[in-house]
Amino acid sequence: xxxxxxxxxxxxxxxxxxxxxxxxxxxxxxxxxxxxxxxxxxxxxxxxxxxxxxxxxxxxxxxxxxxxxxxxxxxxxxxxxxxxxxxxxxxxxxxxxxxxxxxxxxxxxxxxxxxxxxxxxxxxxxxxxxxxxxxxxxxxxxxxxxxxxxxxxxxxxxxxxxxxxxxxxxxxxxxxxxxxxxxxxxxxxxxxxxxxxxxxxxxxxxxxxxxxxxxxxxxxxxxxxxxxxxxxxxxxxxxxxxxxxxxxxxx
Amino acid sequence: xxxxxxxxxxxxxxxxxxxxxxxxxxxxxxxxxxxxxxxxxxxxxxxxxxxxxxxxxxxxxxxxxxxxxxxxxxxxxxxxxxxxxxxxxxxxxxxxxxxxxxxxxxxxxxxxxxxxxxxxxxxxxxxxxxxxxxxxxxxxxxxxxxxxxxxxxxxxxxxxxxxxxxxxxxxxxxxxxxxxxxxxxxxxxxxxxxxxxxxxxxxxxxxxxxxxxxxxxxxxxxxxxxxxxxxxxxxxxxxxxxxxxxxxxxx
Numbered sequence: 001x002x003x004x005x006x007x008x009x010x011x012x013x014x015x016x017x018x019x020x021x022x023x024x025x026x027x028x029x030x031x032x033x034x035x036x037x038x039x040x041x042x043x044x045x046x047x048x049x050x051x052x053x054x055x056x057x058x059x060x061x062x063x064x065x066x067x068x069x070x071x072x073x074x075x076x077x078x079x080x081x082x083x084x085x086x087x088x089x090x091x092x093x094x095x096x097x098x099x100x101x102x103x104x105x106x107x108x109x110x111x112x113x114x115x116x117x118x119x120x121x122x123x124x125x126x127x128x129x130x131x132x133x134x135x136x137x138x139x140x141x142x143x144x145x146x147x148x149x150x151x152x153x154x155x156x157x158x159x160x161x162x163x164x165x166x167x168x169x170x171x172x173x174x175x176x177x178x179x180x181x182x183x184x185x186x187x188x189x190x191x192x193x194x195x196x197x198x199x200x201x202x203x204x205x206x207x208x209x210x211x212x213x214x215x216x217x218x219x220x221x222x223x224x225x226x227x228x229x230x231x232x233x234x235x236x237x238x239x240x241x242x243x244x245x246x247x248x249x250x251x
Numbered sequence: 252x253x254x255x256x257x258x259x260x261x262x263x264x265x266x267x268x269x270x271x272x273x274x275x276x277x278x279x280x281x282x283x284x285x286x287x288x289x290x291x292x293x294x295x296x297x298x299x300x301x302x303x304x305x306x307x308x309x310x311x312x313x314x315x316x317x318x319x320x321x322x323x324x325x326x327x328x329x330x331x332x333x334x335x336x337x338x339x340x341x342x343x344x345x346x347x348x349x350x351x352x353x354x355x356x357x358x359x360x361x362x363x364x365x366x367x368x369x370x371x372x373x374x375x376x377x378x379x380x381x382x383x384x385x386x387x388x389x390x391x392x393x394x395x396x397x398x399x400x401x402x403x404x405x406x407x408x409x410x411x412x413x414x415x416x417x418x419x420x421x422x423x424x425x426x427x428x429x430x431x432x433x434x435x436x437x438x439x440x441x442x443x444x445x446x447x448x449x450x451x452x453x454x455x456x457x458x459x460x461x462x463x464x465x466x467x468x469x470x471x472x473x474x475x476x477x478x479x480x481x482x483x484x485x486x487x488x489x490x491x492x493x494x495x496x497x498x499x500x501x502x
Contacts (some may be wrong), residue, residue, distance in 0.1 A: 011270070012363070014272065015271075016270060016271045016275065017270045017271075017272055018270070018271075019262070019267060019269070019270060019365065020266075020267045020268075020269075020271065021265065021267035021268055021270045024267065026264060027457035058498075066432065082365075082369050082373075083373070083377075084261035084372045084373055084377045084379050084380065085369070085379055086380075086381075086498075088382025089372075089373070089376065089380065089495070090377040090381070090459070090495050090497060090498050091376035091463075091495060091498065092320075092377075092382070093376050093377050093483075093485065093493050094497055094498070096485060096493065097483065097485050097495075103483065104486075104487040104488065104490075105487065105488055105489070105490075108493070110372075110373040110376065110377065111373075112263070112268065112365045112369040112370045112372070112373040113335075113365065114270065114363045114364065115369065115393070115471040118335060118336070118363040118364070118366065119363045120332050121335040121340075121363070122334070122335055122340070122361040122362060122363040123361075125340065125344050125361065126334075126335045126340035126343070126344050126361065127335075128335050128336055128385075129335065129337075129340065129341025129344070130337075130387070130393075131384065131385065131386045131387060131401060132384065132385055133382065133383065133384035133385070133405065133410060134379075134382065134383055134384070135382045136381070136382060141498050141499035141500070142381075142499060142500040142501075143500075143501075146409070146501075149408065150382055150408045150409065150410065153404050153405070153407065153408035154404070154405065154408065154410070156404065157400065157401045157404040157405065158397070158401065159384060159401065176300070201449075204475060207453060210337075227468065232344075232348065234344065234347060234348050234355065235355075236355040236356065237355065237356055238356070239356075240480070242344050242347065242359070243420055244340070244341050244344035244345070244348075245341060246341060246345055247309075247337075247341050247342065247345070247392050248392035248393060249392070249393040249394075249397060250393075250394075250397075
């Protein structure tokens, strides 16, 4: 069996933020599986084949990619950002666990990338400068009550919170509900950072206090960072304010 | 004032995991500030100047870099991994907040990178596949009681936990104490992943159950990922097991 499967991330969107390691793997692969908009970011040769699928078809996509690799192809599964953060690496592992034994023998490599929260944080300053967490607001695969419980726990513990998958047409009320929970626990002055397509032509970036945070700032490609009570704002003349979370904390 | 300050990360260690954006900023800079071992990773031209400093001199290093930029130089502050995750970006912001007003007018850019937990996760499979957090075990800048409280809260909430700065000569007992707290909350069978210098010649990588996790697996450059009760292990013939956290969760 000479096939192999590489699961990689294209980074947050700007081509210069994709690692050379991921770019080399793209050059070497024969067939690519992924969500259409991510595949559209790749510059491929005519003989490289693309199999685009819908956003939510992750397990079917993983199985198709594993089958192609087991059949001897050099296969690439493409995520945005980092493939291990709310992306394809876990779906591929799930498919392997439930699939034929031959899939466990495959040459599988996961290549890390710059995940969205790191790009949004860099654009803002250093809001992830102390302990933080990343929580997906999608209740497609876990109950909403669990998400609310987690939000409350991490906010009470003083962690900065990065929210992935904040909103979609099918999930319109979850983000406002999350802001309500966070307002019960955190000072309503903590900064909330909305970032989307950072560094690209269609970038959207905004910072508002939690009291004024509203869902219309976000779409499904937005990553939101909610500061802790320690997070600080530095006003700057003629520039966006700097948002950062100090390295030190009181008890 | 034509100076500028770029704060960037070299990635987790493998040169192919540094972004082209960071590499371009390194080419353009005149003077570099950072911890010696990170600066040693750079390939510089003879006229590019290096100011190495000790691991814990972050504020002094930030001030020196800001002064050089305010004096008109093109300055680069170098972190390992991502500059915003337990690294230099927050220290630079702290120095700006406490420094002269001119520093707020500086052209400052933070460039994201691949942080250590993403490289360790990719090496293991997809252990960060669901909600997760990153916690520094260093009690140099926050009380140990706060760290224990946070560990307990996130473990009870079911998050996967990435531990940064797990141990050092000056902090020998904190990692064993953290494992004790986690054993009180989590099943002792959850996998604990130790990763260091992933993809480099001096890589160290190990997975053990929480029951057997010991401090001697880690040094100050190790990132540790502690699974949740949902995290799974797939045995593979002739390969390391795959560790992943499924995207779905029960309530």
